[in-house]
Amino acid sequence: MFKLFKNFTKKDIILIITCISLVTLHVWLELKIPDYMSAITQLVQTDGSKMSDILQQGTYMIVCAFSSLICNIIVGYFAARISSGFSVTLRKKIFEKVENMGIAEIKKFSTSSLINRTTNDVTQVEMLIGMGLQAMVKAPIMAVSAIFKILNKGFEWSVLVAVCVAVLLFVVSTLMIIVLPRFEKVQKLIDKINSVTRENLSGIRVIRAFNAEKYQTNKFSNVNDELTKMQMFNQRCFAIMNPIMNLVMNGLTLGIYIIGAILIEKAGMLEKINLFSDMVVFSSYGMHVIMSFLMLTIIFMMVPRAQISANRINEVLDEEISIKDGTFTEKTKEVGTVEFKNVSFKYPDADEYVLKNISFKANKGETIAFIGSTGSGKSTLINLIPRFYDVTEGEVIVDGINVKEYKQEILFNKLGYVPQKAVMFTGTVASNVSYGDNGRPKIEMDKIKEAVKVAQGEEFVEKMENKYNSHIARGGTNISGGQKQRLAIARAIARDPEIYIFDDSFSALDYKTDAILRKELKKYTKNATSIIVAQRIGTIINADKIIVLDEGKCVGVGTHKQLLKTCDVYKEIALSQLSKEELENA
């Protein structure tokens, strides 16, 4: 947690110190109020006091209360500024860090966890700071000052206050110990009820087809009852909190008065009045003491939670980025070549190699395809070209230069990468197609249209309401999977890269569209090199070179026809998709 506090700027620290002093002042003023109260009480009690005296004390008291309000408001303003400023800085830091991470680091944390760390965890820490600057500083100061004020005013009363504090702390902490773990269980049950419902909705056709409605309803009922039971227990426990708190506070006042009556009865004439005013004051200080202890307990409950969040944030910020940027920014002599030299790769923490000793070279204008069953390492291999991962052994060379030497920006300018899962951003069709920066002037509308046309997206884009300016929802949820994939391909085309990388990018297209798209693409990108990963034989059947991968090893290189004769793995894959005669006809 304290590590995160290093993110405070000098200005923040000055503000924080100001806050602390203002809170101290605020507490001092707040505690001054009962003093005036007691003065007023005494004045009222004794015969012959002048009204002007009472008015004077009253004015002091209001001035006190008002100044304390002003202090409080200023502290509130600063606290809001500091905590939101802090969260903004923190969020930015995490975001930038994550954006600079390689896929290895992202995989290590998982995307959803990173999202949570950037959003929820930051909010948690922010809340603690916002609350902390006010309550965390105020509670101890308040408690200590209030205790000091009453300490020499009556032993019996002090004991009573201590007992009340003890009772409250006991009740609150017992409750927390009982309820907090159950809160987590409730959260899990809510997740479970969500997942059962989601299951019911996503499987609605299956459930109906199997006449399993009752089966599922029973399942839901069970979780529902469990959730209700758990939640009811928690709430019933918590229901005790309020009455006990009231009881303790009322009991405290009553107790102070009873003790007061006894003390006054015993005391000499001179003492009586003093005791009485002490008593009135005590009843209000006692309340302050109790309230501050309550506040402290609540904060103590909050700190561990924020601590967990802080740790999670620190993990991200401390993560070392494994991909170090290169320095090469010049023009290369070669254009459009990709070469793997004895490349082996394994994931950082893994024992086994995903890729073993892969070598090949793609020349300008060639199409190189990779095929193999799931887990054969195709996608991993292709991810080595844009340096999403660094090779464990060997070299990946683009345009004659090792990818590690490039300044990443320069390398990316050469590449047109289309991932397996098409990524769409909120915006328009045009903004999605022209996304990014390729080191040249911003992509024009004509170019966008051309790219979409080649990617076989013209027909559906023209049908959309605002054509190229049509809105694309977050994650592209308002267009189909096939449409997303076509726009993702258009994005790569619009970039005019030297080298295209298609990571199984045609899978959501039907055979026909797939075929036309590839034909058009070939025409359009005659000079560009294409690296394709595919599942379907049809997609790669005409590649210049097909590389067959099996368990990370290259088991065959050649054209379709050659491989059918020489490579068993390839033949097996081909036969599972097309019949013998179809293969021969093709």
Place this chain on the structure above:
Amino acid sequence: MRRPGQTSIQEKSKDFKGSMIRLLNNLKPWKIIIIASLTLALISAILSLIAPNKLSDFTDYISNGLVPKTEKIVEISQKIEQNIEKSNIEKKLESIISNNNLSNEEKIQTIEVMKKMNNSKDKEESIALMSLLPDKVLSYLINDIEIDGVTITAKDQVAVLKLLSEKENIKDKNEVLSLIDKLPPKVYNLVKPEINMEKIKSLAIFMAIIYILSALFNYIQSFSLSTVSNRFANKLRDEISKKINKLPLKYFDTHENGDILSRVTNDVDTVAQNLNNSLATLVTSITLFLGSMLMMFITNWLMAITAVLSTLVGFILMFIILGKSQKYFNQKQEELGNINGYIEEMYSGHNVVKAYNGTKETFAKFEQLNNKLYIANKKSQFLSGMMHPIMGFVGNFGYVMVCIVGALLVINDVISFGVIVAFMIYIRLFTNPLSQIAQAMSSLQSTAAASERVFEFLDEKEMPDESNITKKLKSTKVKGEIEFKNVKFGYEPGRNIIKDFSVKVEPGQKIAIVGPTGAGKTTLVNLLMKFYDINNGEIIIDGISTKELSRENIHSLFIMVLQDTWLFEGSIRDNVKFNKENVSDREIWEVLRVVGVDHFVKTLPGDLDYKLGDNDTVSQGQKQLLTIARGMIEDAPFLILDEATSNVDTRTEELVQKAMDKLTQGRTSFIIAHRLSTIKNADLILVMKDGNIIEQGNHNELMARNGFYTELYNSQFEL
């Protein structure tokens, strides 16, 4: 902790009154508990109103014990003086000296005093001198007197007179009080102020009872209300879950799952929790507010007006801030949603952002969103943080005003000090509930909005009732014949996408449905399974129209294996046998063996007990095999089969293909095909495009036609 998707944006309900009435109607089963708890809340509020009054009495009793009984002092001093005058001291003194009872020393002392007394004419001085006389002499000189049954000796009398005479010269009040402390004990007991301990005791007991009762009622009340609200939530959730089964599939095809999900969890939760909190709060707060106002006016109208007026300003201020902060709060939620969405988007598209050099652009956009959030966040935090201090000040201000006006009144003997104490508490009771009422009202608003959404779902039109259907086909006796007769269908009225489709399928035939993605292949499944009702024409199974059969009956005739492998969180055993009862493990193993996953299942920890979840141990293809196994267990005369996705590795794919072939044996099957090679031997191929069936026939017929099918078929070899 906030769940994702759950925001605190204040939702406004469309029809607040209507929704609340409906909500209350739904709460009828718990009417008695609710009324009882609210009554308890009311009583407990009233009790806490009585308490300050009693506390005020309490204070009065104590403050009665502060001031000495002045009248008594006056009475005593008068009596003593009279007594002394009567005693004729000088004469007696002379006779005393001749009295032999005195020692010489005492005699000398007495004579000395006498001499001095003769010289002094001052009464005060003579009293002081008198106190120097020996006790024996004094008791002889002055008779004991009796006041209120207490005998006061001569010595004490003189002492009293001496102290009282000193009092004349002292102006300081405290010193006067300390003089009283010096009075002889017997006299002191007579004048000392007395606290009526008996009364205090009974009052303390009474108040303790009030406090305990109030706490007890309070607890019972929240205990039973939380019981009710949770039971209610339970009921709502159950109703929603049951409702899901009664709605036509059309509803789910046109509504987002996330929306229904949020009704089950967030909305129900909002309704239950808010109801739990706000109902009792509202009753208590209103009672406290009105009650404390009433009590204040009863106790003292002038101070009541002071209290009300001095807090009023604060409240107006508070409501203004509340309104303002609500605006910024909504804004903050919106900005937070925006930035969270952006973060999610950028993180999930991380590789594209990177590979397209979009990082700079991304940072700029993020900075912009982050700054917007900063401003909204700062403002909303500041404003909402101001509420509490202002409330505190309102309390303090009222407090002071009450004290000042109270002090004025006390000095003028209009009220006793206890009234001030009571008002100090009333003012707290009076200021707290108002903000609570405001909070409860706004939470009722969101309750209404949430309950509207829940009820809206529960009110959705259900599928037609089928209780009048009498015909029933037994799955064991069905031959497997099916006929489409002039079937017309469209998802929207007036727009038929299947126009007049007729075909007859003989038992055991294999029908393939092909077409590009989005061509509407699932439409046929929807009609066969009676998920949707056809607009015109008939589907006839073994001579009986599906219109005359119940959905349940039709479903029992079909095995359905879909492309999206629907498996739930649970053991492999549960997933394979699903809702079918009395399935032995042997049967399950048998089926798993037939589809070829028995070896795989045996490698899993706990084999059949292995819990399927979000883990990657079980691949897509293996999941597909498990769904096929589930279909086999069900065993029915018809089969609907959606072929495997392309995301399956080659070896598993072969297994899946084999398993599917086995499943089609002896059944009339409808196969949605993605790979044309597998359906070439189908008895009938239906070619679909844009929702319509455009060609039908077997492979050779269709190829001969050289139409869309031919095009589709050839495209898989092209580049």
